[in-house]
Amino acid sequence: MNEAIPITDDGLLRRMLAGDEEAFTLLYRRKHPAIYRFALHMSGNAAVAEDVTQEVFMTLIRDAKRFDPVRGSLSGFLFGIARNYVRKRWVQDQRIVPLPDDAGDLGPAAFKMSGHANGSGMGGAPHANGNGNGMFSTAARAHDELELLETVGRVRQAVATLPENYREVIVLCELEEMSYEEAASALDCPVGTVRSRLHRARALLLEKLREPAMARSSVAGN
Amino acid sequence: MTEENGNRMDCERFREFVHELDRPGTKGAELREAALTHAESCGQCGVLLTETESLDFALSKIAHDAEKIVAASKMETVVLGAFRREHGKASRWQMQRATALIGLAAALLLALGLSWQHRPNYLRSSEAELQADIKAPTRVIESSTVQNHGDIQPNVQAEPKPASTSAAVSNDSAGEEEFAQGFSLLPYADDPSMMEGSSVVRVILSRSALASLGAPLSVAETTEQVPADLVVSPDGTPEAIRLVAQN
Numbered sequence: 299m300n301e302a303i304p305i306t307d308d309g310l311l312r313r314m315l316a317g318d319e320e321a322f323t324l325l326y327r328r329k330h331p332a333i334y335r336f337a338l339h340m341s342g343n344a345a346v347a348e349d350v351t352q353e354v355f356m357t358l359i360r361d362a363k364r365f366d367p368v369r370g371s372l373s374g375f376l377f378g379i380a381r382n383y384v385r386k387r388w389v390q391d392q393r394i395v396p397l398p399d400d401a402g403d404l405g406p407a408a409f410k411m412s413g414h415a416n417g418s419g420m421g422g423a424p425h426a427n428g429n430g431n432g433m434f435s436t437a438a439r440a441h442d443e444l445e446l447l448e449t450v451g452r453v454r455q456a457v458a459t460l461p462e463n464y465r466e467v468i469v470l471c472e473l474e475e476m477s478y479e480e481a482a483s484a485l486d487c488p489v490g491t492v493r494s495r496l497h498r499a500r501a502l503l504l505e506k507l508r509e510p511a512m513a514r515s516s517v518a519g520n
Numbered sequence: 521m522t523e524e525n526g527n528r529m530d531c532e533r534f535r536e537f538v539h540e541l542d543r544p545g546t547k548g549a550e551l552r553e554a555a556l557t558h559a560e561s562c563g564q565c566g567v568l569l570t571e572t573e574s575l576d577f578a579l580s581k582i583a584h585d586a587e588k589i590v591a592a593s594k595m596e597t598v599v600l601g602a603f604r605r606e607h608g609k610a611s612r613w614q615m616q617r618a619t620a621l622i623g624l625a626a627a628l629l630l631a632l633g634l635s636w637q638h639r640p641n642y643l644r645s646s647e648a649e650l651q652a653d654i655k656a657p658t659r660v661i662e663s664s665t666v667q668n669h670g671d672i673q674p675n676v677q678a679e680p681k682p683a684s685t686s687a688a689v690s691n692d693s694a695g696e697e698e699f700a701q702g703f704s705l706l707p708y709a710d711d712p713s714m715m716e717g718s719s720v721v722r723v724i725l726s727r728s729a730l731a732s733l734g735a736p737l738s739v740a741e742t743t744e745q746v747p748a749d750l751v752v753s754p755d756g757t758p759e760a761i762r763l764v765a766q767n
Contacts, residue, residue: 317607319600326599334591351591355599359606446577453578473583477545493540500539504571 307372315362326355329373332474333380339469340384342458346391350383370483373476377484381466388462449507456506464499471496529558534565538572703751703760706734714753715760721750722764735761 305324313321333354337347357379365375457468470481471492478496482489534555540548541555548555559569709715724747731737735748751760 319603319607322603323596323600326596330591330595331587331589335586335589338589339586348591348595352595352598356602359599359603446581449574450578450581453575454582457582468579472579473586475583493546497536497539500572500575503575504568507571507575 308367311362311365311372322359325358329376330355332373333376336377336469336474337380337384339457339473340381340462340465341387346384346387350380350387353383354379371480374480374483377470378486381484385462452507453503456503459506460499460502463495464502467492467495468499468503529554531558531562531565534558534562535568538565538568541572542576701762703749703762704735705760706758708734709757709759714755714757715751717754718751718759721752723748723750730761730763733758733761735763737763 305321307325307328310321310325310328314325330351334347334351337350337354338344341347341350354376358376365372369375457465460468466485467481470476470484471478476484478489478492481492485492529551533551537548537551537555540546541552543549555565556569559566724745725733727737727744727746730746730748737746747764749762749764750758753759
């Protein structure tokens with residue numbers, strides 16, 4: 299069986315350095331979605347995310363020789379550049395985190411909030427299967443889905459309001475599903491730091507998600 | 521600590537590892553079973569587990585949704601344009617460098633060739649000189665005294681002489697190259713006995729003067745000065761002549 303062997307990132311980079319436009323195009327198409335998402339999650343703004351992504355690849359064109367495979371993967375290198383540009387934009391714009399009302403600015407439909415203002419606390423994972431038939435089970439499923447959408451929206455907001463260091467690890471380890479090692483390479487810090495930051499970030503998210511529920515239950519108690 | 525103790529689970533350890541129960545390759549993943557067992561028996565940890573699972577689900581939903589997000593396609597055009605410009609710049613630079621190197625190499629070769637062409641005589645290989653002299657159609661008369669009358673015959677090629685002899689004939693113009701033909705007897709020198717004890721004298725005369733002596737020259741340019749060697753008999757009469765060309 300003759301299967302095409304995928305070209306590694308390093309191989310593409312070498313070809314790109316030799317002036318191979320096709321290799322650069324492949325590399326761009328392979329890497330830019332994750333970089334763009336990272337910038338979008340970190341900045342909360344599609345225009346900024348595009349600027350950052352563009353700058354990352356401009357930097358790659360100019361300074362690809364700075365990449366050292368011994369120090370980490372190419373993805374880590376690119377995320378590191380993206381991270382620096384996002385920070386630079388924060389300093390320029392004096393906008394540390396997007397306001398919750400700006401969530402719509404996140405643009406694509408995937409980032410739209412569910413639109414339910416009244417939280418009902420944390421929703422559980424969706425029920426795997428309904429036990430009943432008819433109107434009751436349909437209503438229960440609809441309720442579950444509503445609750446789920448609401449939870450997702452609140453988690454999205456909570457992530458956007460996390461301090462920068464914690465948001466980075468959430469975006470890299472949870473949303474981009476990087477390993478601790480890859481995230482450590484991108485963030486240029488020890489693996490242990492990534493682990494502890496992720497632990498703390500998740501704890502903060504849980505705290506943020508509990509807040510409305512606690513407030514509501516205290517109101518109901520009065 | 522035994523393995524059983526290492527896998528033991530209490531509320532403190534549960535809180536420590538609850539966030540990485542589903543992360544492969546971590547300690548939390550190893551302790552997953554023990555953590556789930558603990559959560560079933562501990563109300564607080566059970567609630568925390570539910571909240572964590574809910575958070576995990578929400579995060580994975582966000583990640584899944586985000587996969588559909590794409591950057592504007594114009595960005596690829598912009599970035600590719602930048603790549604072409606940068607690479608074109610690099611190519612131009614490389615071409616300029618190659619051209620400069622080729623030019624430099626050519627200049628060096630030219631300089632080397634010129635210096636070789638105009639090198640001082642003392643640097644010339646004596647071997648090469650010897651070969652050149654041997655091949656030159658020179659007819660040499662013994663430097664100071666002509667012993668053998670039969671050697672001097674008009675327009676007759678003689679055997680080549682050693683370089684030292686040749687040098688003795690033409691050493692009075694250091695730094696210039698000389699090319700000498702064989703001696704030609706002058707028209708009135710019909711008595712070979714007059715050659716005995718003769719000497720060779722270097723003279724520089726006008727072409728007309730040399731022609732009047734009987735040298736085989738055209739006299740188109742009468743003012744031109746021409747070096748020549750004369751075989752002068754003991755009584756001072758020129759007996760034979762050869763022209764010496766100089767560069």
